[in-house]
Amino acid sequence: MDDKDEGSFFGTGTETLSEEIEDLKKKETSQAQLVWKRFKRNKLALVGAGILITLIIIAIFAPFIAPHDPYRTNTDRIREDPSWDHPMGTDQVGRDTLSRLIFGTRIALFIGLLIVAVSGSIGVTLGLIAGTYGGWVDEVIMRVVDTFLSFPVLIFALAISVALGTGLYPVIIAVGLIIWTEFARVTRGEVLSVKQETYIESAEAIGENKRNIILRYFLPNILPSIVVVATIQMPAALLYSATLNFLGIGAQPPTPSWGQMVRRGSEFMQFYPYLAIFASLAIVITVLGFNFMGDGLRDALDPVRGGS
């Protein structure tokens, strides 16, 4: 029965086959091209992507773009109003606000990306394990998540930061410990719902092993949701670290960081609002950029929602 010549199903109409395959190869669009095609259609997403790309370029080329040295103080020109020389004015020790914002981009993006990458991978992995295996594994992981969720966020982050000392890394660890739970919860929930789908049973019926079911069936189908969480958590991470920064934890002066600048600016908000306003604007624009792009990315990654 398995002999090719007798009763083989696969021997009909093959004359034009190689032509057809050639044709197909020409028509085939890769997954990346498809995602880009769908992403392009969402104008807001393009704006978001534009903002983020601009921010990344600013971060990389900060020394060339910044009009002044962000560290050079000038006590003769403190809290100056915006002018041609200092487009966003100067701060309480006469440093150029624009230059400091430009250099602050580096820290903001670095912190945001690192926190989301680290806590995202931990959260998604644990969520996948909890959702896939269920039972006591699920129970243990989700109770740990609950424990972390029950901490008041800022006080917990403060405690961690204080315990680990000052600097950037305690902030990353503290904020990361808060937001990984969201990744784990969403991933687990999505896995539980995808698990019920007939295509998972179909996958088992053709002999897929657990690892491939997770990687080829669970992960691609929950990716859009993870992207959403990431784009919500990314600005949250930025805000948390800015808040901690505002409270004096994290990047220490004179390192230019947005949170610090808002803090300093708010001290003399009534008679010199420029510093606080421009620093806050930088945070808001970045957060919006991530949100816009995240929305577009989610739709682009989901072939059903995004259309083709």
Next chain:
Amino acid sequence: MNIVETKNLKKFFDSKKGTVKAVNDVSINVLKGETLGVVGESGCGKTTLGRTILRLIEPTSGSVYYNGRDITKLKGEKLRKLRKEMNIVFQDPEGALNPQMTVYDHLNRPLVIHKIVDSEEEKLRRMIDILNTMGLKAEHLIRFPHELSGGQKQRVCIARALCLEPDFIVLDEPTSALDVSVQSKILKLLDKAKKKFNLSYMFISHNINLVRAISDRIAVMYLGKVIEIGDTKEIFQEPKHPYTKALFESVPVPDPDKKVKTPLTGDVPSPVDPPDHCAFAGRCKEMDEAICNRESPDLIEKYGRKIACHKYR
């Protein structure tokens, strides 16, 4: 020669209300090269039976034999190897395909997992051939499921089941989600595939006419049990079990002058803790007070078929 055989197969589910006996002591066989039709009302355990046979769900007790070999306890790699030989086509083609995978991926995975082909060229050749046989074209390879119609999706599902050249396929209401014109095409394709491959089917359906047209033998299920099993023609000519009779009579006839018969009154008892006696007794017109409400009938050989009814002892 049996390709598939079950012995006292049971599948119970625990629910809050009690134990749901979805498949309750089923012993049936599927002969090599035949189509066994499995009919019954919704919730009678047809689907669970099919999935339990394929080991997609674990039986509570009893055993499943494939080509005479006990596969009830197979695990891991050994069970996955068996997947090459038996497969399933689901009722709902919408849900049976991974929305993130193209048709190419869906046909590619089984071929890769079971290392069927050596070269990409050979693989594509095979995929396109089977798509053509299923009435689809090579260009469908690059399509995602949401770009296909329901009928096309089901064809892809069948192509996926067939591309490993299995010996046994469970068809779990493969056409009930499709409209009638597509139904007949799919049935023809299934028939064509069966002849070419020397396949054996287990055809699960609640559509009596469909089962009659496609099956060699029929098994009638009621509340987790097989109550009558035998040759299609004979059973249709002369159904013996009161439930089979009622079931066949309830098939609507396209004649407006004919009164619609309602041979079945009452509801199917809940599969949660079903009665110890004959489960059909409450709705049965030929019920015998003396025994039907006391004992559960066994499935016994009678008139060249098997019947589970106290009337035929």
